[in-house]
Amino acid sequence: MTTRVTFWGVRGSIPTPGPRTIRYGGNTPCVSLERDGHSMVVLDAGSGLRVLGHELMQREVPPGRVELLLTHTHWDHIQGIPFFKPLSVSGVQVRVWGAPQDGIPIENILRRQMEPMVFPVPLRAFAAEIEVHDLAPGSFEIDGFDVEAVRLRHPGVTLGFVLAVRGDGRKLAYVTDNELGAGGDYPVSADWREQLVASLRGVDVLVHDAMYAEHMIKTRAGWGHSTPQQAVEVALEAGVRRLVLFHHEPEHDDAAVDRQLEAAREHAVQLGGTLVVDAAVEGDSFLL
């Protein structure tokens, strides 16, 4: 049984269409995991979700259910929801999971995103069956996967997800919008990094925030993001097999992302080990 992972959006903060970002892509975060005979699992609902929706609408047999896991509710992680075409199809089930923010349930936050002042169609006006569930750090199960949600160092309550395929044990970790450096003041435990590394142990593919270039991090400490070198270090510490740099900085054109990737690969070689490092490309997919 294989699991196909596809990147529908890999850019951080704001969509960046245009010729300068054509190779890596300009849509904001959205990643899908698909196993035959199971629901589709979707990680984040950035503008890439719109593209995924169009793809699903063209299939002869669209998935009956979509499980949508949100890391947090910053714009770039939810802005695709109003434009996800399968929401307009009756009979489609969409379950959304995400952490409440400041005591406000995730459903209320998504409703606010679609209030008449800012969007013409309310969340509950869509034809699909939509369930929205609050999520806290910890373990749970969704169709075909054992999932661990871990708290990340990022403004608000932000979750990373470690998904283990039930049956074959292959693991993907999706850790975006995460500050590995010392900056920021986040309500996490003193042994946060050890706990994160423990959760990432045995992971086959780690998709990690690598937004800032090394020269940018000094002025952006506390903004909730990491550099490629920091991502390499945590990947090596946890012994993961492959690292995929993600949440590309919107001001980085394709050549700049190339340089980020090059720097990360060099750093991995210097530190030794056999870590494979890639940068996420919109539209790419692989078998886990």
Ligand SMILES: [Zn+2]
């Ligand atoms: Zn983001």
Ligand SMILES: [Zn+2]
């Ligand atoms: Zn964010």
